[in-house]
Amino acid sequence: MTDNSQSGRLALICGAGALPALLARAAGAPLICAVDGYEVEGLTPDIQFRLERLVPFLDRLHDEGVTRVAFAGGIRRPRLDPALFDPATAQLVPKILPAIQQGDDALLRAILALYEDAGFTVLGAHDIAPDLVPDAGVLGRSAPTAADERDAARAAEIVAALGAVDVGQGAVVAQGLCLAVESLPGTDAMLDFVAATGVALRPDPKGARGVLYKAPKPGQERRMDLPALGPETVRRAAAAGLAGIAWEAGGVLLLGREAVEAEAEAAGLFLWAREP
CATH class of the missing domain: 3.40.140.80 (LpxI C-terminal catalytic domain)
Incomplete structure (x- = not known):
């Protein structure tokens, strides 16, 4: 298997706060992806998406040549709208809903697993900017x-x-x-x-x-x-x-x-x- 941890295009999945801009500067020119409803401090998003349409978003990342992703900034626990699910993402609901009802770490592990299952290498903020x-x-x-x-x-x-x-x-x-x-x-x-x-x-x-x-x-x-x-x-x-x-x-x-x-x-x- 190819190790993508140090190569390939990076996408930042951004929420609120100062961290996205700090990581964007450290990473060079990552693809800036904003969760719908969040203004990314100091950055202009290239893509905005909702969790209910996660699979089309992951497909878009592949189309953009992304092999690595990192999560940056605070994100509130999502309130999902059943009417917005596309058919492919709807199939992931059995994995998502139980995690939403657990603690933050359990939810984040479930989300991380979805990205890894889609073929992306997930980096931590400390991997990109160890000086932080x-x-x-x-x-x-x-x-x-x-x-x-x-x-x-x-x-x-x-x-x-x-x-x-x-x-x-x-x-x-x-x-x-x-x-x-x-x-x-x-x-x-x-x-x-x-x-x-x-x-x-x-x-x-x-x-x-x-x-x-x-x-x-x-x-x-x-x-x-x-x-x-x-x-x-x-x-x-x-x-x-x-x-x-x-x-x-x-x-x-x-x-x-x-x-x-x-x-x-x-x-x-x-x-x-x-x-x-």
Whole structure:
């Protein structure tokens, strides 16, 4: 079998956020494919498609000479319209519907399998732009205290437990207490909740302020839906009164590293890529 992982035309399957543009720059001139209903930030789509017409879309990719695909950006769980299915895609419904009713990783694995079954090599964002995944260590001037390190370790345990049941990729811990966990609404909603309630939940107002921790789910398919951190994450973490952000080294995308570090420096937050 021919190895297409490093050759052939690349298509980016794009959703919301900054990642599609970052990968497009790193990849050169990929085919930009947008899921219907999403405006791709900073890019003009070459193709727009709906999941209900997936097979004609895959055929179009073959016609365009595409051999490799990568998924970039956030996409909401789809609401399928039965009236829009073409006959070929309708035959895939028994594979799609059960996955939609499961967790995100199960759904994404099912979608990935459809592309692989169609003959495409699926790449991860880290394959295209490895610089987006920082190595272990502290970024910037601020460093976690011993109390922050304990909170990060506790948060890592919680995120691993959440991920084992395919729920979330993040948690906030302060003074050993879990203030919030990430679920379907996402990281921003979790941090907004902590901003509204976190001060009252901390036993010692003068104690450790808390840590946001992000990591992939145990056994997660890392070619899709790697956790990501960007400048907005830092701003919301600062608004929530946290001491810093930690994440699993090698398992989280840092989107706009210079801007992230500048925001953290201005807010006095530490940034720590933690060894798993």
